[in-house]
Amino acid sequence: MSSPSLTLPSQERPAARRRRLLEILGALAIAATYVYLVLNQPADITGGPGSASALIALTGFLAGAILLIVAVLPTLPASTLVLIPVALVLNIVLGQFVGSTLVPFYLDAIGTVMIAVLAGPAAGAATGALSSVVWSFFNPTVLPFAAGAALIGCLAGLAARYGLFRRFYLAPVAGFVTGIIAGVVSAPVAAFVFGGTSGVATGAIVSAFRAMGDTLLAAITKQALISDPMDKAIVFTIVAVLVYALPRRARQQFPFLRRHRVLAGNSQPIGTRADAPVKDKAHGTASGSASDSTLNG
Amino acid sequence: MPECTAAAGRAVPVNRPVLAAGIRDFTFHDGHAPVLHDVAVTVAPGSFTAILGASGSGKSTLGCLLAGWLPPGGHGTLAGFLQLSGTRLEFDGGAGDPRIDPAQWGRQVGFVPQDPAAVLSTVRSTVAEELAFGLENAGMERGSMKAAVERTARLLGLGSQLDQDPARLSGGQLRRLAIGCAVIPGPPVLVMDEPFASLDAAGANELAALVRDLIKRGTAVVILSQTVSPLLLEAGTWFVLKDGRLTASGPPAAMGPGSGLLPPAIRRLDGLEAATTPVLRASSRQPGELPAGPALELRGVSFGYPKAPVSRRRRRRQEPVPDRREMVLQDVHLAVYPGEIVAVTGPNGAGKSTLLRHFNGLLRPSAGTVLVHGADIGGVPVGKTAASVGLLFQQPRDQLFERTVLREVMFGLDRLVGADVAVARAGAALKAVGLADAAPEHPAELPASAQRLLALATVLARRPAVLALDEPTVALDGDGLALLDAAVRSAAEAGAAVVLVTHELGYARAAAHRILALDGGRLLPAHRPPGY
Amino acid sequence: MTASPAGAAPAPARRERLNPLTLLAAAAATAVITTAAGSWALSLAVVAACLGLSAAGGTAGRVLPAAAAVLIPFGLSLLVLHGLFFPEGRTVLAEWGPARVTAEGLDFAGQRIVQLAAVVLALLLFSFSVSIPDLVAALSARGVQGRFAFVLASTLTLLPAIADRARRIRQAQEARGLVVSRSLLARIGAFRLQAVPLVLSLIEDAGTRAAALEARGLSNPGPRTSYREVADSRLQRTVRTVLMLAALAAVVLRVVAPGA
Numbered sequence A: 001m002s003s004p005s006l007t008l009p010s011q012e013r014p015a016a017r018r019r020r021l022l023e024i025l026g027a028l029a030i031a032a033t034y035v036y037l038v039l040n041q042p043a044d045i046t047g048g049p050g051s052a053s054a055l056i057a058l059t060g061f062l063a064g065a066i067l068l069i070v071a072v073l074p075t076l077p078a079s080t081l082v083l084i085p086v087a088l089v090l091n092i093v094l095g096q097f098v099g100s101t102l103v104p105f106y107l108d109a110i111g112t113v114m115i116a117v118l119a120g121p122a123a124g125a126a127t128g129a130l131s132s133v134v135w136s137f138f139n140p141t142v143l144p145f146a147a148g149a150a151l152i153g154c155l156a157g158l159a160a161r162y163g164l165f166r167r168f169y170l171a172p173v174a175g176f177v178t179g180i181i182a183g184v185v186s187a188p189v190a191a192f193v194f195g196g197t198s199g200v201a202t203g204a205i206v207s208a209f210r211a212m213g214d215t216l217l218a219a220i221t222k223q224a225l226i227s228d229p230m231d232k233a234i235v236f237t238i239v240a241v242l243v244y245a246l247p248r249r250a251r252q253q254f255p256f257l258r259r260h261r262v263l264a265g266n267s268q269p270i271g272t273r274a275d276a277p278v279k280d281k282a283h284g285t286a287s288g289s290a291s292d293s294t295l296n297g
Numbered sequence B: 001m002p003e004c005t006a007a008a009g010r011a012v013p014v015n016r017p018v019l020a021a022g023i024r025d026f027t028f029h030d031g032h033a034p035v036l037h038d039v040a041v042t043v044a045p046g047s048f049t050a051i052l053g054a055s056g057s058g059k060s061t062l063g064c065l066l067a068g069w070l071p072p073g074g075h076g077t078l079a080g081f082l083q084l085s086g087t088r089l090e091f092d093g094g095a096g097d098p099r100i101d102p103a104q105w106g107r108q109v110g111f112v113p114q115d116p117a118a119v120l121s122t123v124r125s126t127v128a129e130e131l132a133f134g135l136e137n138a139g140m141e142r143g144s145m146k147a148a149v150e151r152t153a154r155l156l157g158l159g160s161q162l163d164q165d166p167a168r169l170s171g172g173q174l175r176r177l178a179i180g181c182a183v184i185p186g187p188p189v190l191v192m193d194e195p196f197a198s199l200d201a202a203g204a205n206e207l208a209a210l211v212r213d214l215i216k217r218g219t220a221v222v223i224l225s226q227t228v229s230p231l232l233l234e235a236g237t238w239f240v241l242k243d244g245r246l247t248a249s250g251p252p253a254a255m256g257p258g259s260g261l262l263p264p265a266i267r268r269l270d271g272l273e274a275a276t277t278p279v280l281r282a283s284s285r286q287p288g289e290l291p292a293g294p295a296l297e298l299r300g301v302s303f304g305y306p307k308a309p310v311s312r313r314r315r316r317r318q319e320p321v322p323d324r325r326e327m328v329l330q331d332v333h334l335a336v337y338p339g340e341i342v343a344v345t346g347p348n349g350a351g352k353s354t355l356l357r358h359f360n361g362l363l364r365p366s367a368g369t370v371l372v373h374g375a376d377i378g379g380v381p382v383g384k385t386a387a388s389v390g391l392l393f394q395q396p397r398d399q400l401f402e403r404t405v406l407r408e409v410m411f412g413l414d415r416l417v418g419a420d421v422a423v424a425r426a427g428a429a430l431k432a433v434g435l436a437d438a439a440p441e442h443p444a445e446l447p448a449s450a451q452r453l454l455a456l457a458t459v460l461a462r463r464p465a466v467l468a469l470d471e472p473t474v475a476l477d478g479d480g481l482a483l484l485d486a487a488v489r490s491a492a493e494a495g496a497a498v499v500l501v502t503h504e505l506g507y508a509r510a511a512a513h514r515i516l517a518l519d520g521g522r523l524l525p526a527h528r529p530p531g532y
Numbered sequence C: 001m002t003a004s005p006a007g008a009a010p011a012p013a014r015r016e017r018l019n020p021l022t023l024l025a026a027a028a029a030t031a032v033i034t035t036a037a038g039s040w041a042l043s044l045a046v047v048a049a050c051l052g053l054s055a056a057g058g059t060a061g062r063v064l065p066a067a068a069a070v071l072i073p074f075g076l077s078l079l080v081l082h083g084l085f086f087p088e089g090r091t092v093l094a095e096w097g098p099a100r101v102t103a104e105g106l107d108f109a110g111q112r113i114v115q116l117a118a119v120v121l122a123l124l125l126f127s128f129s130v131s132i133p134d135l136v137a138a139l140s141a142r143g144v145q146g147r148f149a150f151v152l153a154s155t156l157t158l159l160p161a162i163a164d165r166a167r168r169i170r171q172a173q174e175a176r177g178l179v180v181s182r183s184l185l186a187r188i189g190a191f192r193l194q195a196v197p198l199v200l201s202l203i204e205d206a207g208t209r210a211a212a213l214e215a216r217g218l219s220n221p222g223p224r225t226s227y228r229e230v231a232d233s234r235l236q237r238t239v240r241t242v243l244m245l246a247a248l249a250a251v252v253l254r255v256v257a258p259g260a
Helices: A017-039 A052-075 A083-099 A110-119 A121-135 A140-161 A170-194 A200-211 A216-245 A255-259 A285-296 B002-008 B059-067 B102-108 B127-137 B142-156 B171-183 B201-216 B230-234 B312-316 B352-357 B405-410 B413-417 B419-432 B448-460 B478-493 B505-511 C011-016 C020-037 C040-057 C060-084 C103-129 C132-140 C143-175 C184-215 C234-256
Strands: B019-028 B036-043 B048-053 B076-084 B087-092 B109-112 B189-193 B220-225 B237-242 B245-250 B296-304 B327-336 B341-345 B367-372 B389-392 B466-470 B497-502 B514-519 B522-525 C092-096 C099-102
Touching (some): A017 A052, A052 A170, A052 C143, A083 A110, A121 C143, A170 A216, A200 C060, A216 C184, B036 B059, B059 B109, B059 B220, B102 B109, B102 C184, B142 B171, B142 B201, B171 B189, B171 B201, B220 B230, B327 B352, B327 B367, B341 B352, B341 B478, B405 B419, B405 B448, B413 B419, B419 B448, B448 B478, B466 B478, B478 B497, B497 B505, C040 C060, C099 C103
Parallel strands (some): B048 B237, B341 B514, B389 B466, B466 B497
Antiparallel strands (some): B019 B036, B237 B245, C092 C099
C-alpha cells in the first residue's frame, strides 16, 4: 500500500496574495460605502425606501463583509473554525434575549469578541460577518449590519494583539472605543436601510433626538454613540472575565494568545490569598496577580 | 494475500510494528514538567494491545500523540520518534521537525476519545451521513461511499439506525458510531481511550464483540484504560504507565495480582481483584440502630418527561417522533434513614438519574411527594433544599466553576456556616478526597478522577443530611474509588443518609447496606439481574 | 434527472425536488427587487404571496411567530419615531408639545414597515422551508461555501445542544446551593458562575472536535463528494442565473436612475 505522505510540506505555503487582496478589497468596500453615504446623506432621506442610498449601503456593506468572509474563512485552522459556531450561538442567544428586553444594549457580540481575543483580528472579522449572515436565518434584519459586526471583531482582535487585554481595566476602554467606531459606521445602515432602529428602547432615544430637530442620520448616530460604547465596554469586560477564567490547557489551543502574549502572565491565575502555596511561577507574576486581584474585585 | 507478499518478496517481517513511538519526553507549551517521559510503545499489525494507567498518568496524551490528534509542535513539544506504516518521523522540538498531516495520519490510525459525542461533525443529520463525512472529504465517489457505509454499519450493529439523528443515539450506540467514524477509511490501527467507561453490562458486551471482530479482520486495536476489564485479558501486550513513565510491559499473564507490576490505582474488574486491594470487599455492614424518622422519603412518586422539546431542525426531519409519554418512574416508594447507604442499580437509561433529581426538587414528581426530614419539598427552591440534600452529578465539570480548587469548595460555604468554620470544613473535605495538595490548582486542569473527587468534596463540605451520588464510580481510578468509599462511609457514620446510583453491581454490593433495582420505572429490592 | 414530468407531480413532492440553492436564489432576488422597487403595491403583493406560500407549505405556524418577533418591535419603533417626530413633515395631523403627527411621517413609516415585512417574510419563508441537510450538501460541494456550510449547519445543531448544556449547568449549581435572588448584582454574579463553566466546556469540546474533524479530512484541499443526493437540473440552474441577473438589474436601474 503506497500511502501518500504522512507529513505536510515543511513550511506553510506563503499566504496567498489573492486572499490578502480580497481582505483589502473588502475593507475598502466598507470604507468607501461609508464615506459615500456620509457625503451624500441628507438629500434623499425622505426620498422613499427604495432610495439609491439604501441600495448602496446594502450592497457596499454586504459585499465588503462577504469579501472578508471569502478571504479569511479558508485560511482559518480547524480549531478556530469549529469554535465559530459556538461563538455564533452565544451571540444569537444573548442577542435575541437582550434585544427582547427594554434595555438599550445589544450584547450580541460576546462570541465575536471572544474569538477575536483568542484567534486574532482576521478570525474576529470573519466571525462578526458570519454571525450576521447566519443570524439572518432567523432575523433577516441583522444582515445589513454584517460590516459593522466584522469591524467589531477586527478591532477587538487588534486590541488583544496590542496588549489591551493584559491589563484588566483597559479591556472596557478598548470596548468603549470600538463601540464608538462601530456605532458610527453602523448608523447609516439603520438610517438608510431601515429608517430607524430595531428595538423599542433604542427607537425612543432616536425619537428624542428627532424631536430636537436632528436629521435622521444624526439622530441615529447619536443614539449609537449612547448605546454602542457602553454595550461594547460591557461585552469586552465579560470576555476578559471569561478568557482569564480559562485554564492553561484550554488556552493552549490558540497560538495567537501565545505569539502576542495577549493575556497577562503565562500561567493560570492562582488564588491571591497569602497562604496558597505559589507553584513554580516563573514569569509574569507581577502583572498577573495585579490583574487577578482586579478580577477578584 | 499470502502469495502476494511472497511474490513481491518484500522484506516486511511479520512482526514489524505498524505503529510505534519512542518518546524521550513530551511537554505541553506553558507546561512546567513533561507529561510523558521515556515511553516506548510498539504495536504489531493485527495485534491487541492495552495501555493501562491511572487517571492523570498521561495515557490520554499518549493516545492522542499516537493518533496524530496532538501534532508535535502544535500544543507541545516532542523529543523522540513516531512510526506509522513504515514511515518514521524524528522530532527534537526544534523548528525543523516534520509536521504531521492529521488527515493522512487519520487514514492510518483511527482514534476514539473518551467522550464519543465530541467526534461528531455536528453538520450531518443522519448516522449514515455522519459515517460518510470522512469519505466525502477524501472525495470518494458515491457508489463506493454507500458500500462502505453499509459495510461499516453492519460491523457496528447500527444497520437499523442509519437514518437516525446522531444526537439521539444511546450512549453505547454513540460509542459504536464514533468507532465507525474512525474505522470507515480502513485504518490498520484503531486506538480507543476508555471505551468501557459509563457503559452498562449490555453495552460493554456489544463493544467487546465489536473489538474482537475488528481484530479478526486484521485491525490492530489499542485500548487505553484505567481499569482492567475482562476483554483486556485477551490482549497480547499490556503497557503500564505511571506518572508519565512506562513502568512495565508484557503479556497479561505476567502481570497478575501477585506480580506487583500493576499499580493499585488500576482497578481490576476481571475477577482477579487482589485481596490486598482495599476497595471492594464484601460488606455485611448494617447501619447502627435507625433513628425514628427517615432523612429522605419518597411516597408514591411517579414521573414522565413531557413530550421532548423538539428543536426546529428535528421537527423538519422525516423520522417520526415517539409520541407516547412514557412514565420513567411509577409509584416509587423509598425511605432512607440517617446512617444508611442505599444503592440503586439498573441498566443505562432506566431512569436512575431522573430518580435522583427528585431528591432536591430539580425535577418535580407528576404524582406523589418527596419529603426531606419529614417536610415536603414541593415548592421549595432547589438552592434551599440543597442545604440538606447534596447531589453529585455525573459530569463534574458542570458543577465546577471557580478558578481554584480551594475557592471551589469554599463557594457558598461561608454564607452557610461562617468564614472560620468554612475554612476548616473545606480543608477537611479536600483532605478526605486526597486533594489537600491541589488547593491552588485550576479545577479544569485536574485529571478526570480528581475532578469527580473535587465535586464530591464540594458536596461533603456542606455536610448534607442526604447525600445522593449519580454514578460515582465512573471515571474514578482505583485510588479514587478507595477515597470515595472511605468518604461515603464516614459521611454515613456521621449520620448522613446516602443514596448512590450505579450500574456497577459489584461496587453497589460492596458499598451499600441494601440494594434496590430500578426496573421499568419501579423500584424493587434487587435480585441479581442477568448479565452481571 | 431532467426528464421528470414536473407538471404531473403533486405540489409537496415537487417542492422536495427543488434545489435549495434555487429556493435561496428566489428568496434573495425577491428581497433585492422589492427593496430596489420601493413601491407599496409590490411590497404588499410580496407580503401576500409569502403568506399564501407559507400557508400552502404548512410553515405558517413557524414563519409567522418568527416574523412577528422581528417586525413588531421594529414596526412600533418606526411608528413612534416617524409618526410622532418627523421634522421634515409638512401636513400636520395632530400636535402635542414637541410631537407632531404628520402625513409624510406616517407614509414614510408605513412604506418602510411594509417593505421590511416583504423582505423579512421572503427570507424567513426560505429558511423555514429549506431542508438544512440538503442546503449543506448543496453548498459543501464547492470551496469556501463548504466552510460556510459547516458554520451554518454546526450553529443550527449546537443551538439546542448548548441551551441544553446551559440548563444542566444551572441545575448542577442549584444542587450545590446556588440561590439566585432577584437583585441585579446577584443575577450578574450568577451569570458569571454559569457562563464560565459553559464557555470552558464549549472550548474544550471544540478542541476535541477540531482534532477529530482534522483527522477526518475537514481541511483537505482536494475535491469533495457528497453522500446526500440533492436534486438539480439544467432548468433550475438557468432559473437561478436569471434570478440573480434580474436582482442585479433592479439594483443597477435604481442606482443609475434615482429619480424614479
